Amino acid sequence: xxxxxxxxxxxxxxxxxxxxxxxxxxxxxxxxxxxxxxxxxxxxxxxxxxxxxxxxxxxxxxxxxxxxxxxxxxxxxxxxxxxxxxxxxxxxxxxxxxxxxxxxxxxxxxxxxxxxxxxxxxxxxxxxxxxxxxxxxxxxxxxxxxxxxxxxxxxxxxxxxxxxxxxxxxxxxxxxxxxxxxxxxxxxxxxxxxxxxxxxxxxxxxxxxxxxxxxxxxxxxxxxxxxxxxxxxxxxxxxxxxxxxxx
Amino acid sequence: xxxxxxxxxxxxxxxxxxxxxxxxxxxxxxxxxxxxxxxxxxxxxxxxxxxxxxxxxxxxxxxxxxxxxxxxxxxxxxxxxxxxxxxxxxxxxxxxxxxxxxxxxxxxxxxxxxxxxxxxxxxxxxxxxxxxxxxxxxxxxxxxxxxxxxxxxxxxxxxxxxxxxxxxxxxxxxxxxxxxxxxxxxxxxxxxxxxxxxxxxxxxxxxxxxxxxxxxxxxxxxxxxxxxxxxxxxxxxxxxxxxxxxxxxxxxxxxxxxxxxxxxxxxxxxxxxxxxxxxxxxxxxxxxxxxxxxxxxxxxxxxxxxxxxxxxxxxxxxxxxxxxxxxxxxxxxxxxxxxxxxxxxxxxxxxxxxxxxxxxxxxxxxxxxxxxxxxxxxxxxxxxxxxxxxxxxxxxxxxxxxxxxxxxxxxxxxxxxxxx
Numbered sequence: 287x288x289x290x291x292x293x294x295x296x297x298x299x300x301x302x303x304x305x306x307x308x309x310x311x312x313x314x315x316x317x318x319x320x321x322x323x324x325x326x327x328x329x330x331x332x333x334x335x336x337x338x339x340x341x342x343x344x345x346x347x348x349x350x351x352x353x354x355x356x357x358x359x360x361x362x363x364x365x366x367x368x369x370x371x372x373x374x375x376x377x378x379x380x381x382x383x384x385x386x387x388x389x390x391x392x393x394x395x396x397x398x399x400x401x402x403x404x405x406x407x408x409x410x411x412x413x414x415x416x417x418x419x420x421x422x423x424x425x426x427x428x429x430x431x432x433x434x435x436x437x438x439x440x441x442x443x444x445x446x447x448x449x450x451x452x453x454x455x456x457x458x459x460x461x462x463x464x465x466x467x468x469x470x471x472x473x474x475x476x477x478x479x480x481x482x483x484x485x486x487x488x489x490x491x492x493x494x495x496x497x498x499x500x501x502x503x504x505x506x507x508x509x510x511x512x513x514x515x516x517x518x519x520x521x522x523x524x525x526x527x528x529x530x531x532x533x
Numbered sequence: 534x535x536x537x538x539x540x541x542x543x544x545x546x547x548x549x550x551x552x553x554x555x556x557x558x559x560x561x562x563x564x565x566x567x568x569x570x571x572x573x574x575x576x577x578x579x580x581x582x583x584x585x586x587x588x589x590x591x592x593x594x595x596x597x598x599x600x601x602x603x604x605x606x607x608x609x610x611x612x613x614x615x616x617x618x619x620x621x622x623x624x625x626x627x628x629x630x631x632x633x634x635x636x637x638x639x640x641x642x643x644x645x646x647x648x649x650x651x652x653x654x655x656x657x658x659x660x661x662x663x664x665x666x667x668x669x670x671x672x673x674x675x676x677x678x679x680x681x682x683x684x685x686x687x688x689x690x691x692x693x694x695x696x697x698x699x700x701x702x703x704x705x706x707x708x709x710x711x712x713x714x715x716x717x718x719x720x721x722x723x724x725x726x727x728x729x730x731x732x733x734x735x736x737x738x739x740x741x742x743x744x745x746x747x748x749x750x751x752x753x754x755x756x757x758x759x760x761x762x763x764x765x766x767x768x769x770x771x772x773x774x775x776x777x778x779x780x781x782x783x784x785x786x787x788x789x790x791x792x793x794x795x796x797x798x799x800x801x802x803x804x805x806x807x808x809x810x811x812x813x814x815x816x817x818x819x820x821x822x823x824x825x826x827x828x829x830x831x832x833x834x835x836x837x838x839x840x841x842x843x844x845x846x847x848x849x850x851x852x853x854x855x856x857x858x859x860x861x862x863x864x865x866x867x868x869x870x871x872x873x874x875x876x877x878x879x880x881x882x883x884x885x886x887x888x889x890x891x892x893x894x895x896x897x898x899x900x901x902x903x904x905x906x907x908x909x910x911x912x913x914x915x916x917x918x919x920x921x922x923x924x925x926x927x928x929x930x931x932x933x934x935x936x937x938x939x940x941x942x943x944x945x946x947x948x949x950x951x952x953x
Contacts, residue, residue, distance in 0.1 A: 313794070339613040410806075413611065417797055418805035453815075493805075496614070497620040503622070504793025509784060515782040522775045529569055529767055 296515065300366040301451055303424035304431060306483055310490060316498050317491055322353035324470055325488025330363075331468045332400040334402060337393050341413035342492055345386040351498040352491055359427075360386060367391045405445045409460035416486070416493040425451065425485050433461040443521060566766035567773050568753035569930045574644040575751065576780030577637050581789050583781055584634040585739065589732050592629040598681065601725035603718040606681035607807040631673050633788050635822035637665060642850075647874055649862030650752040656854040658745040663851045665738050669849075670823060672731040673724040675724040680806030687817045689716045689724070690763045695830075696835040717811065729798030737861060751914070755931045756863025765931050816891065824888030825881050829907065831892040832900040842904065856911055866925040870918055877910050 309318045326347065329339070344364035347355045355363065363386035369391060372379035384391065394400035401408050405433045410418070419425045428451040435447035442456065449457040470476050491497065539560045541547045542696045551554040581607065598617050600609040614618035642662070645651055651659035657938050670804055674692060678685040693710050697703040712719025767773070799821060804813045829846050833839035837890045849856075864871040890896040 341615060342610070346615075414805045418802055420802045422802075500621065500793055500796075501627075504789065505794065507789050511782060511789060515779065515786065518779045518782055520732045522779050525771050525775050529772065532803065 296393060301428075303421050303451065304428040306427060308423060308487070308490075310487070310497055313491065315501055317351070317487060319354055319485045320472060320474075321487045323355065324472065324474060324481075325484035325486070325491075326353050326355075327471065328463075328468060328485040329488055330414070332462055332481075333485065334390075336393055336408075336409040337412045338394070338399070338413045339390040339401075339492060340392055341411075342385070342390045344384060344388055344390070349495070350496060353488070357386075364388060365400075369444065385447055391507060406457055409459065412489055412492065414493045416489045420449075423490050426489060427482050427486045429457075430463055430485070431478055544658045547566055562771040563768065565747060565769040566750065566762035567769050568751055568759045568765060568931060569767045569772070570753050570755060570765075571751060571773070571776075573776075573780055574640065574647075575753075576777045577641040577644065579777035580737065580781050580784050581634070581903045583628060583730065583784075584637055585735060588627060588630050588734070589794075590636060591623050591630065592729070592732065595627055596729065600933060601679070601722050602706070603681060603808070606721060608678060610680045621895065622792070625792045629788065629791045629796060629799060631715060632791070632820070632822065633784070634669065635673070637736050637784070639822070642666070643878065646877070647864045647871075648754060649756055649857070649859070650862075651854050652752045652857065652862050653854065654749045655746075658742060658853050659854060661738055661745060663847070665735055665742065665840070665848060666850075668731050668735050668738070672728055672735070673820065673822065674710075675728040675731075676722050677804075678721065679728060680804060681721065682803045683806045683808055684804040684817070686716060686808035686810065687814055687829050688819055689720060691817055692697070692819075693720070694873060695836075695840050695843075698840045712867070713739075729818050751811075752862060753931060754863060754865065755928060756861065756866065757927050757931065759827055759931060771924060818889055821885065824886075825884035826888075828884040828888035828900045831906045832897065832904040846907060848910070853911065853915075857915045859915075859922065859924070860919075861924045861927070866927055867922055868925065869922045872917065873914055877907075880906050880910070 297400050309316060309321075323393055328525050329337075344367075347353055347363060348357045348360035364386050367384040367388075368381045369384045370379055371382050374380055393401060397408055397478050412454060416423055416426060419426070429449060432449040432451035433449055436455075440448065440455075442448060446456050446458060447460055448455055451482055465478055466476050470483070494500075506532055540552045541556045546556055577814050595613065598609065598613045598620065600606060610624070613624050615621075617623075645659065645662070674688070678689045693707055694715065696710060697707045709713060710720070711717065712723060743847065750759065750766075753759060762768075801818065803819075818824070826843050826846055830839045830843040833842045840894055859867060859870065861867050865875055880903050883906065887896045887900040887903065892900065
């Protein structure tokens, strides 16, 4: 007997990502310091429950071009985490408060443990996540706000959620953000949109900690090259004027 | 190659030069008579030298911090990006430098195709150039594997698997290349070694390329032989040096734009995901500069024939001096060839485009037509054209138009300016 199952039609058309004004884009783009600090708060209070950020160190939080917490603040943040160190003189591993030089503590021991705790799906490491997705910041920003009721006819397995911007529209992560899920320490209203923007800004910095230095140096380098090019152009004209020819 | 024998002025210089004639070489390089009508398409040789040296210097620094191990490569790249002083700058210059290198080499090759620089007596220069180009592709491919991201791993898997198409020994060859039964740590370490070696092979070949160039001297936009030294030529220094320098600076502005403002635009996002042998990316695509050949590979349904077609597409260039039967070098005087030249340019661009698309439906059809045309151009059009084409008469010298102009040259000039 043939059973015609209702085919799941995955919309193949390209979805337009949500847009917002990123301060770090453009020739002179810089991060919004306050947004980075709020973004760190979203990361550490929400995302960090499942997502690691293994290439970042606590010292990065106080470095120039980043959230620029004071060194004291960064030290306090580091100290709020328990880090496994060792072995000590007795050959035992031991727990101690984190230091600036420590890497961000991971929520799971390893990938397998992360998968086991998340229904078989590995919550990707967020260190370079923005650069690892085709749509970049716009994609992450949209995804965080893309949770909707699944269209009728679409069958979702247990633990699978519908997201407008996810590839194939199915995502294992449940909607991580909801209004006022956290309370911003600077008093900003924690709407989903605001939190999405802040945490995405934070992720952009995490993936490209040298972005500001790069933009600044780039401008200087290009201005320098243009001036030099103009000077060399006139030198060239002068030198070639000795020859009956055109350059 | 000046007429007079060079003697250093100082006594010490003469003593040294009698034992090792480095000063004679330096004198030859500065005095080297160059046609004075070279246009900006001729500045890419110097630009390519700059690219090679940039890649070698930045590569050396990266190699000091990079760790060629399957478990540590990805992390060590992030270490370079985050903790090494200006590591991000060095790495972005190196990564984008590869693209800039290929951009320049494609312009250089297509300049040669337009002005017939590959023809007698410059066949050896051309063939060395093709070998350099092949080595560049090998170096770029292996370099892309080193960060050990998803595209690194799967690109390496796809490309090395091509060797399995060799009859009888294919599978064995692939295992030998991998150093195991899949792309893994042994593959990474040997790719790193070869990636380090190849640039120096290229450097050696570049010396031969330039040496071979300095025997007949440069071709030029008019494509006729130039008497050297004469009123048709200028000494390399300062005339060509400053012109090459000016063009190089313009090139560097474009280069800097990519490095500082769009450092990842030419790469693939998947390569920021650490290699995972258990997860295959949705689309495995090579870097943009290899796409036309990737399209040719995929346009043939049979694996072995696909590989043969891809390799032939490159190797056919080596016999180009004999496939092109026309004695006239410059396309300026070959009105029909000029049209076919531009069709070929379009054909290669189309191949590049479909190479980035999934190999199915209309894309596959376009890829097949474009592949067929590519071979048609070299195997049929060029040999026949050289025998049948009605060419425009050549001027007597390149100075002729400068000193008053011949009707031929004036006409040619007008046509040329339209192209540029």
